[in-house]
Amino acid sequence: MPATTAPPIADLTAMAQLGTMPALMRQLAGLGGCGRPIRLDGHRTEVHTTTGEVLHHLDSTQLAAGHLLVRCNNRRTTRCPTCAETYRRDTYHLITAGLTGGKGTPTTVATHPRVFATFTAPSFGPVHNRPTTGRCRCGTTHPTDDPQLGTPLNPTTYDYEAAVLWNAHAGKLWARFSIHLRREIAKRAGLTQREFADFARISFGKVAEYQKRGAIHFHAVIRLDGPDGGHTPPPAWASTELLTDAIHTAARRTDIPGPLLNDREHRFAFGRQLDIRPIKSADFTGPVQITERAVAAYIAKYATKGAETATGTLDRPVKLLAELAHLDIPEHARRLIRTCWTLGALPQLEELRLRAWAHMLGFRGHFSTKTRRYSTTLGALREARAAWRRTQAQQHHSPDTTAETTEEPTTLVLAHWTFAGVGLTPGERWLVEALTPAPGSEGEPTTHASA
Numbered sequence: 043m044p045a046t047t048a049p050p051i052a053d054l055t056a057m058a059q060l061g062t063m064p065a066l067m068r069q070l071a072g073l074g075g076c077g078r079p080i081r082l083d084g085h086r087t088e089v090h091t092t093t094g095e096v097l098h099h100l101d102s103t104q105l106a107a108g109h110l111l112v113r114c115n116n117r118r119t120t121r122c123p124t125c126a127e128t129y130r131r132d133t134y135h136l137i138t139a140g141l142t143g144g145k146g147t148p149t150t151v152a153t154h155p156r157v158f159a160t161f162t163a164p165s166f167g168p169v170h171n172r173p174t175t176g177r178c179r180c181g182t183t184h185p186t187d188d189p190q191l192g193t194p195l196n197p198t199t200y201d202y203e204a205a206v207l208w209n210a211h212a213g214k215l216w217a218r219f220s221i222h223l224r225r226e227i228a229k230r231a232g233l234t235q236r237e238f239a240d241f242a243r244i245s246f247g248k249v250a251e252y253q254k255r256g257a258i259h260f261h262a263v264i265r266l267d268g269p270d271g272g273h274t275p276p277p278a279w280a281s282t283e284l285l286t287d288a289i290h291t292a293a294r295r296t297d298i299p300g301p302l303l304n305d306r307e308h309r310f311a312f313g314r315q316l317d318i319r320p321i322k323s324a325d326f327t328g329p330v331q332i333t334e335r336a337v338a339a340y341i342a343k344y345a346t347k348g349a350e351t352a353t354g355t356l357d358r359p360v361k362l363l364a365e366l367a368h369l370d371i372p373e374h375a376r377r378l379i380r381t382c383w384t385l386g387a388l389p390q391l392e393e394l395r396l397r398a399w400a401h402m403l404g405f406r407g408h409f410s411t412k413t414r415r416y417s418t419t420l421g422a423l424r425e426a427r428a429a430w431r432r433t434q435a436q437q438h439h440s441p442d443t444t445a446e447t448t449e450e451p452t453t454l455v456l457a458h459w460t461f462a463g464v465g466l467t468p469g470e471r472w473l474v475e476a477l478t479p480a481p482g483s484e485g486e487p488t489t490h491a492s493a
Contacts, residue, residue, distance in 0.1 A: 053469030066106035067477065070470060072431070073113055075124035075478035077471065081109035084459035091454045102462075107470065109462050117409070119346045120357045124478065126346040132423045133410055134342035137247050137263060140272070140417035141321065141334040147417045151272040155282040156265040156321045158337045159289055161219075162313035163208050163257035167200035169193060192254025192353065193374040202381040204308060205257060206404040207300055210394045211310045212250070212258045213407035219296040219312070220244065226288035227266070231279050241277050243267045247412035251344040252352035256378050256403045259313075261341055263321070263416075264289065271415025282320045289318055301390055345410045349403050355379065356401040378403045 057063060073079050088097040102110045119126035135145065141156065143149030170178050170190040177183045184191055194200035228238035248262035266285045268274025293312050300308030321337055350357040355375035360366070363383050366376055379400045386396035399406040410420075466474060 049472050050468040053467055054472070057469050060106075062106040066470075067473065069106050069111060070474050071477050073111055073474060074128070075474060076113040076122055077124060077474060078114045078116065078122050078465050079111040080114060080464055081107075081111060081462040082459040083109060083462040084457065086455065086457040086459075089454045089456065091452050097453065102459075110459065114464070117346050118348055118350075118357050120348075120350055129420075130342045130346045132420050133249070133345040134338050135423060136412070136417055136420060137338040137341050138334065140245065140247050140263060140265065140412070141338060143272075145418040145422070147272050150275065151265065151267070152334070154265050154267055154272070154276050155280050155285045156263060157282060157286055157289065158319050158321050158340075159262050159264055160259065160315075160317040161216075161262070161293060162259040162315045163205075163212075163253070164311065164313040166202070166205040166208070166255070166257070168195045169200075169255045170195065189354075189372065192256070193372070194255075197374070197377065200377075202377055203303070203385065205255075206378060206381045206385060206396065207308055207394075208310055209256075209258050209402070209404035210396060210399075210406065211298060211300060212260075212405060215296060215298050215310055215312065216248070216260060218298050219292055220246075222292035222296050223264075223288055226292045227284065230284055230288060231277070240269055242280060243269055243271050243415065245271055245413045245416040247341070247410070247416045249341045249344050249410045250405065250407060251347070252349045252403070252405075254352050256349060256353045256355070256375065258405050261344065263337055263341070265416070267415070271413075272417070273415075286318050286320070290316065303385075303388070303390075341410075348409070349375075349401070349405070353378075353403070355403060358401060359398060360400045375403075 057066060083102050085102065086100045088099075089095070090097055100110075102108070105111075114122050114125055115129070116122045116125050117129040139145045139147045140151065142152050168179055169192055170180060170182075170184060170188070172178065172184050172186070172191065180195055224238060224244055225235060227242065227244070228235055231238070231241065233241060243266075245265045245267050246262050248260050250258050250260055253259055264285065265272070266276050266280045268276050293316050297309055297311035300310050302308070322333055348357060349355045353375045354372045355378070356369070356371065360379060360383070363380070366379060369376075371379075382396040382400035382404050385391050386394070386398075386400070394404070395406060396404055465471075
């Protein structure tokens, strides 16, 4: 992104007088546009294990910025748009690899039965919405950007307790659903649970998304494979229709017990709205319901969003409840956070850590998860990108100052780093904005991790 703010003349002048501006520009360029890098103090020495020769020594005081700068790698677009965009693109390629192959996944997965399913939360009370036909229950036709959307029609009767506890148990509910799904598919194939693993395997990649009312729901690509995942074809009896029917039944039968609070026993299940669509190839010429590219882009988009994007709540933990009085957040989000704080004080709910996750409205699970054999991993994509950066740094004879390095087997690394802060000085920030190219189109450009 080009620098849009006025240049901080005093800060830039001071940096220029040090005579290290070219080195500083190289160091900041290595951040790839990250605006909230981690600053580290310390040193790093590479020693040849056979000869004892010091191959390279790096001291943070010798760097132009005075510290080693490491990308924050925050997935939240509200915290660091650049790192969130990298996370989004990695998620896009991870999901795409499980749909079309690539990055270690065979292209034959495109022929396996697979669906795109959306699992919603149950109702906790009527909220303002935009129904496909007619008006909201309040009698108004809300615009798409109306802040009332997702808020209760009557906050005094809305079940905030169940809403928060649903979010806290959503991860366990999904785990129970995956067990039921295997049982349902095995039943339709005439197999026992133990026999099922010898014939087929369920692979999935999913992302959690907040609805405007603050309730978690899941979007998932679910694929039916052979016993070795995507590397083996599914059995002859496997079909998209069988998979779809098994998901419907498994979702309907899945529920888990919740806590007993004030003589009220909670129990959690998915909502009645369950959307399951077969995934067709991107070049399919018939009446396409949903394509591979559309699925991957949709899931990747929500991988960088949290409760703050949907409900206007916070993107960082609440340390003290008194903070809420000084925060500009919607009343609905405020009530959800207060409910987390109140329930978090109960000894029987201690394991849910509701106060620590109050800013997430009780949800403490991973936002994007996948089964082991669905496709590649985010770690593998990051390592591929780091390897590409090292190669580029070597080709341009510039030192790699981003802490993304690996060594030859004959190299001993002695390093000690301590935390020195987060962020950039005004001058550094202006330079990073100037160095970062403007964003391109909304499509999915290739990434170095895909090489």
